[in-house]
Amino acid sequence: MEKFNRLVSKLNRVYLKIKLELNKEQTLSKRLYIVPNEAEIKIEAVENIV
16 A cells, blocks of 8 residues: 555656646746737837837
8 A cells, every 4th residue: 555655646746747847838838929929019119109
């Protein structure tokens, strides 16, 4: 039973690590998606002023 518990806890850590990595990827893709839009808005605003 103890071996089983250790195995389960290791698997849980791996699962959490994978889940965190996936969340990190989603967060990065959201940031990368947002940043160019903000840059475009700033560029358009500057062009309109000039």
